[in-house]
């Protein structure tokens with residue numbers, strides 16, 4: 001059986017395809033989080049192996065309908081552990097699983113390591129900008145919301161996020177600055193045309 005990160009990537013991509021993941025949490029989201037995480041990790045001197053595995057597996061248990069009902073970060077740890085043992089038995093399992101457990105706003109586990117903070121920041125960056133606004137609007141429609149309700153939810157969530165924990169690393173804080181206003185502007189423009 002193939003092992004290693006490349007094989008695990010194929011496994012996760014196929015799993016997401018079989019689950020018919022939609023843009024809020026599909027393979028492309030995982031890829032963008034991997035790319036943000038790598039960029040932040042390089043700048044912050046975080047452990048590349050921990051960060052790339054955690055980014056790949058962070059939403060392994062995510063479903064759009066779970067928005068208010070379950071803790072996919074905690075649920076994802078169990079699945080991620082099995083995948084890690086199958087594809088990369090020699091990796092730093094505990095550090096990877098901690099980063100996954102602590103990446104969600106609904107999780108009451110705070111990121112205690114630099115690598116977990118990198119994953120939090122990378123995932124939250126994909127919630128900003130026009131990309132983030134579009135992901136929220138699609139997810140809202142999956143929850144049965146109209147576009148105005150989704151836009152309001154986005155504005156509230158991002159404002160709460162920035163007034164609360166925001167971002168941990170200096171690198172992500174710098175990247176986030178312009179993207180916060182971009183995502184909010186998209187949703188404000190939608191509400192400007194509300195009927």
Ligand SMILES: [Fe+2]
Pocket residue numbers: 058059062072073103104123
């Ligand atoms: Fe997540």
Ligand SMILES: [Fe+2]
Pocket residue numbers: 025029033058059123
């Ligand atoms: Fe995510």
